[in-house]
Amino acid sequence: MLLCSLALLGSVVTAARAVTVYGQIPLAQTISADPTNTAIVAVKTPPAHSKAELIPQPIPNPPPPAAYTLNLQRDAAAVTGLSVPHVGAGFGGFSIEMSVISQVLGKNSSFIPVPWLNLMANLQERAGSVVVRLGGNTQEYAKLVESNPEPGNTFYKDMSDLQGTTLTPSVHYTKDMFYMASNISALVNVKFFLGIPFDDPVNWRLQIAENAQEILGDNLLGLQAGNEPDFYQLFQRRTVYSPQLYTEELHDLIAKIDANPRIPNKHMLLGPSVGSSIPGVTWTPEQVWETGWIDTFKDRLYAITVEHYPDNNCVAAFGGDGNTPAVIPQEVLSRYITHRAAVDLVSPYQNSGRLAAAAGKPFIMFETNTASCGGFPGISDSFTAALWGVDYGMQMAWSNFTHGMLHVGGQNVVYNPFTAPPTNQSAFNQWTVGPVYYSAIVLAEAFGKSNTSRIVDLWGNAGNVHTPSYAIYERDVLSKVALFNYVNDPSGASTSQVSITIPGGMPTTVKVKYLLADTLVTKSNITWAGQTLGNQLDSDGRFRGALNVTTINCDAGTCVVPVPAPGFALVFLDSTAEQVNVGQATHTFATTARTKAHNTAKVDPTVLATSNGHSGMNRDEGFGSTSVGSISAAPGRSMMLVEGLMTLGAVLAASAWVMRSVFR
Numbered sequence: 061m062l063l064c065s066l067a068l069l070g071s072v073v074t075a076a077r078a079v080t081v082y083g084q085i086p087l088a089q090t091i092s093a094d095p096t097n098t099a100i101v102a103v104k105t106p107p108a109h110s111k112a113e114l115i116p117q118p119i120p121n122p123p124p125p126a127a128y129t130l131n132l133q134r135d136a137a138a139v140t141g142l143s144v145p146h147v148g149a150g151f152g153g154f155s156i157e158m159s160v161i162s163q164v165l166g167k168n169s170s171f172i173p174v175p176w177l178n179l180m181a182n183l184q185e186r187a188g189s190v191v192v193r194l195g196g197n198t199q200e201y202a203k204l205v206e207s208n209p210e211p212g213n214t215f216y217k218d219m220s221d222l223q224g225t226t227l228t229p230s231v232h233y234t235k236d237m238f239y240m241a242s243n244i245s246a247l248v249n250v251k252f253f254l255g256i257p258f259d260d261p262v263n264w265r266l267q268i269a270e271n272a273q274e275i276l277g278d279n280l281l282g283l284q285a286g287n288e289p290d291f292y293q294l295f296q297r298r299t300v301y302s303p304q305l306y307t308e309e310l311h312d313l314i315a316k317i318d319a320n321p322r323i324p325n326k327h328m329l330l331g332p333s334v335g336s337s338i339p340g341v342t343w344t345p346e347q348v349w350e351t352g353w354i355d356t357f358k359d360r361l362y363a364i365t366v367e368h369y370p371d372n373n374c375v376a377a378f379g380g381d382g383n384t385p386a387v388i389p390q391e392v393l394s395r396y397i398t399h400r401a402a403v404d405l406v407s408p409y410q411n412s413g414r415l416a417a418a419a420g421k422p423f424i425m426f427e428t429n430t431a432s433c434g435g436f437p438g439i440s441d442s443f444t445a446a447l448w449g450v451d452y453g454m455q456m457a458w459s460n461f462t463h464g465m466l467h468v469g470g471q472n473v474v475y476n477p478f479t480a481p482p483t484n485q486s487a488f489n490q491w492t493v494g495p496v497y498y499s500a501i502v503l504a505e506a507f508g509k510s511n512t513s514r515i516v517d518l519w520g521n522a523g524n525v526h527t528p529s530y531a532i533y534e535r536d537v538l539s540k541v542a543l544f545n546y547v548n549d550p551s552g553a554s555t556s557q558v559s560i561t562i563p564g565g566m567p568t569t570v571k572v573k574y575l576l577a578d579t580l581v582t583k584s585n586i587t588w589a590g591q592t593l594g595n596q597l598d599s600d601g602r603f604r605g606a607l608n609v610t611t612i613n614c615d616a617g618t619c620v621v622p623v624p625a626p627g628f629a630l631v632f633l634d635s636t637a638e639q640v641n642v643g644q645a646t647h648t649f650a651t652t653a654r655t656k657a658h659n660t661a662k663v664d665p666t667v668l669a670t671s672n673g674h675s676g677m678n679r680d681e682g683f684g685s686t687s688v689g690s691i692s693a694a695p696g697r698s699m700m701l702v703e704g705l706m707t708l709g710a711v712l713a714a715s716a717w718v719m720r721s722v723f724r
C-alpha cells in the first residue's frame with residue numbers, strides 16, 4: 061500500500077517534471093505591456109489574494125451564556141498550572157521555507173523589503189525581538205555555492221539537480237544569504253535559526269554552520285539537526301530509519317562539529333523536529349524521548365523542537381490518488397472557531413513541554429499554520445485564522461512551548477502571515493498582511509518584554525468552547541486577561557459581558573485592546589486597537605488609523621468587559637503598562653523618508669529604500685524569484701505542483717495519500 065502511494069507520487073512528479081517552472085510569479089498574472097503603467101491586470105487571482113468568503117457558522121445552539129464571571133487571583137502563588145515564564149522575543153515567530161526566501165526577503169543582501177522590516181519592527185517594539193527560521197524541507201538539499209548563474213542573485217533553484225523521492229530541486233545559495241540575515245538583524249532585532257542539511261550523513265555539509273556562526277554571531281540562535289526525520293524513511297531519504305538511527309547520526313554530526321574549529325559554538329542544535337503526522341508511521345515525540353534523547357543531547361541543544369499542522373489541503377492543492385476527496389473549507393470551518401482546536405492541537409505535546417521545562421530548554425513549535433499544503437482558502441486568510449492563531453499561541457504558551465513559528469510560503473498559499481507582491485508589480489506598499497500576523501502582534505503584547513509572563517487557561521464560562529479565556533501573570537501578579545468570542549452574530553445579542561473580579565478588588569479602571577472584524581469569515585478590515593495593516597496588496601507593513609484603547613470603569617471591585625461576537629479582548633489591569641500605548645512602532649522604515657532610522661544601519665539606505673520602491677522591483681531581472689527562464693504554457697496546476705514539491709507541501713501532500721493507504 062505504502063509503495064503504491066509512493067509510486068503514485070513518483071508518477072505525478074514525473075508528469076510534472078516536463079513543466080518548466082521557476083519563481084511563482086508571472087504564473088497567474090499579466091502585466092501591462094506599457095512599462096510606465098505598472099498596474100496589475102489580474103487574469104487569475106493568485107490564491108494569496110483571493111477575495112472569496114465562506115459562509116459564517118450559525119450561532120451555536122445552545123449559545124454560550126453571554127454574561128459570565130471570572131473570579132481570579134491577584135497573586136501567582138495562589139494559582140496552579142501556570143506556564144513557565146516567557147522569556148525574550150515575541151511568542152510568535154516565522155518559519156520561511158528555504159525555496160521562497162528570495163520571494164519574501166528579496167534577491168540579495170542589498171535588497172531587504174521595507175514592508176518586512178516594518179512588520180518586524182512592530183513585533184520588536186512589543187516583544188523586544190523576533191525569531192525567524194530560514195529552512196524547511198528544502199534545507200536538506202541546499203548547497204552553498206560560490207556564485208549563481210545570475211549575478212546578484214543569492215538564491216537559485218537547480219532544476220537539473222532533482223533530489224529524493226519528491227524530485228525537489230536543490231536550492232543553491234551564496235554566502236550572501238548570511239549577510240542578508242545579518243543585515244536584517246542590524247536593522248531590526250531579528251534572531252535566526254538555520255538548518256544543517258541531513259541528506260548525506262556521511263559527508264556532512266557543515267558550511268551553513270560555519271558561515272552562520274561567523275557572520276551572524278549572536279544573531280544566530282540555533283541550528284536545526286534534521287527536519288522531520290520521522291519522514292526520512294517514508295520518503296526514501298534513508299532505507300531504514302528509527303529514533304535510534306537518528307540518535308546515532310546525531311552523535312556522528314556532533315563529533316564532526318567538535319572536530320571543526322570553524323564551528324566554535326558546539327551547543328546550539330535543535331531537534332528532533334518530528335512532524336508526527338501519521339500515527340504508527342512517523343514518530344511521536346515520546347518515541348524519541350524513549351531513547352534517552354533529551355538527557356543524551358541536552359548539553360548540545362539550544363532548544364527542543366517539534367512541527368505540526370492540524371490539517372492539510374494537499375489534495376486540493378496538488379491532486380491526490382484519485383480516491384481521496386479534497387477537503388472542502390466550508391465543511392471544516394467550524395473546527396477552527398472553537399477552543400477545542402487549540403486544546404486538541406497542543407495536548408499531545410504537554411508531556412514534552414514538561415520534559416523540556418525540566419531540562420531547562422526552550423520548547424519550540426518550529427513550523428505550523430492553519431493547514432499544510434498552503435492552508436484553506438476562506439479560513440487561513442480570514443478573521444477566523446486571526447482568532448485561532450491567538451488561542452493556539454496562548455494554548456502553546458500555557459503548555460510550556462516557548463515559541464510557535466508560523467510557516468511562510470509563496471504567493472500560491474493562503475496561510476501566510478505576510479505575502480510579498482508579485483515579482484514585477486510596482487509595490488513597496490502592496491504587501492498583503494495575513495490574519496495570523498495579527499495573532500503574532502497580540503501574543504507579543506500579551507507576553508510583553510518583562511521575561512516574567514506566565515499564562516494559564518481559565519476555562520471560564522463553565523468551560524464553554526466558544527468563549528475561551530486566559531490569565532497572564534507578570535512579575536508574579538495578574539497583569540492581563542485574554543477573552544475570546546468565537547460566535548458570529550452581527551445582531552450584537554451574542555456580545556459577551558465578562559465580569560472580572562479579584563480578591564481585594566480590581567483597579568478602578570482597566571484598559572482594553574480589541575482584535576475585531578465585521579465577521580469571522582471576512583478577509584478585510586481586521587483591526588487591532590482600532591488600527592489596521594491594510595487589505596490585500598495594500599500594506600507597507602505599518603499600522604494605520606488612530607490607536608483606540610478602550611477604558612472600562614470598574615464598579616464595586618468588578619470590571620465588566622464586553623467582547624463582541626466575533627472578537628477578542630486583551631484586558632490590561634495596569635493602565636500604565638508599556639504595551640497599552642503601543643500602536644505603530646516608532647521605528648519605521650519608509651521609502652519616502654530615507655534617512656529615518658537608517659543612521660546606524662550598515663545597509664546603504666538609498667539602495668534599501670529604492671529596493672522596494674518603483675525602481676527596485678526589477679522588471680526584467682526576475683527579482684524575487686529564485687530562478688530564471690520561461691514559464692511554459694502548462695496549466696497553472698502543474699506549476700503549483702512543482703512549486704509545492706519544492707517545499708514542505710510535498711511531504712504533507714504525500715503523507716495525505718499515504719495516510720489514506722495505510723488506513724484504508
Ligand SMILES: *[C@@H]1O[C@H](CO)[C@@H](O)[C@H](O)[C@H]1NC(C)=O
Pocket residue numbers: 147148149509510511
Ligand atoms: C529579557 O530577556 C532577553 C533575552 O534573554 C534580554 O535581552 C532582555 O534584556 C531581558 N529583559 C529583561 C527586562 O530582563
Ligand SMILES: *[C@@H]1O[C@H](CO)[C@@H](O)[C@H](O)[C@H]1NC(C)=O
Pocket residue numbers: 167168169170171211212213236681
Ligand atoms: C544585488 O542586486 C543588485 C541588482 O542586481 C546589484 O546591483 C547588487 O550588487 C547586488 N548585491 C549583492 C550583495 O550581490
Ligand SMILES: *[C@@H]1O[C@H](CO)[C@@H](O)[C@H](O)[C@H]1NC(C)=O
Pocket residue numbers: 141142143144410411413414417418458459460
Ligand atoms: C509547564 O511547566 C510548569 C513548570 O515546570 C509546570 O508546573 C506546568 O504544569 C507545565 N504546564 C503544563 C500544561 O504541563
Ligand SMILES: *[C@@H]1O[C@H](CO)[C@@H](O)[C@H](O)[C@H]1NC(C)=O
Pocket residue numbers: 578584585
Ligand atoms: C473596510 O473599511 C473601509 C473604511 O472604513 C470601507 O470603506 C470598506 O468598505 C471596508 N471594506 C469591507 C470589505 O468591509
Ligand SMILES: *[C@@H]1O[C@H](CO)[C@@H](O)[C@H](O)[C@H]1NC(C)=O
Pocket residue numbers: 574590608609610
Ligand atoms: C474604539 O473602540 C470601541 C470598542 O470597539 C468602539 O466602541 C469605539 O467606537 C471606538 N472609537 C473610535 C473613535 O473608533
Ligand SMILES: *[C@@H]1O[C@H](CO)[C@@H](O)[C@H](O)[C@H]1NC(C)=O
Pocket residue numbers: 086091092093094095483484679680682
Ligand atoms: C514581468 O516578468 C516577466 C517574467 O520575468 C516578464 O516576462 C515580463 O515582461 C515582466 N513585465 C514587465 C512589465 O516588466
Ligand SMILES: CC(=O)N[C@H]1CO[C@H](CO)[C@@H](O)[C@@H]1O
Pocket residue numbers: 169170239240242243246662663
Ligand atoms: C551588518 C552586516 O552584516 N552587513 C552586511 C550587509 O551586506 C553586505 C553585503 O551586501 C555586507 O558586506 C555587510 O557586511
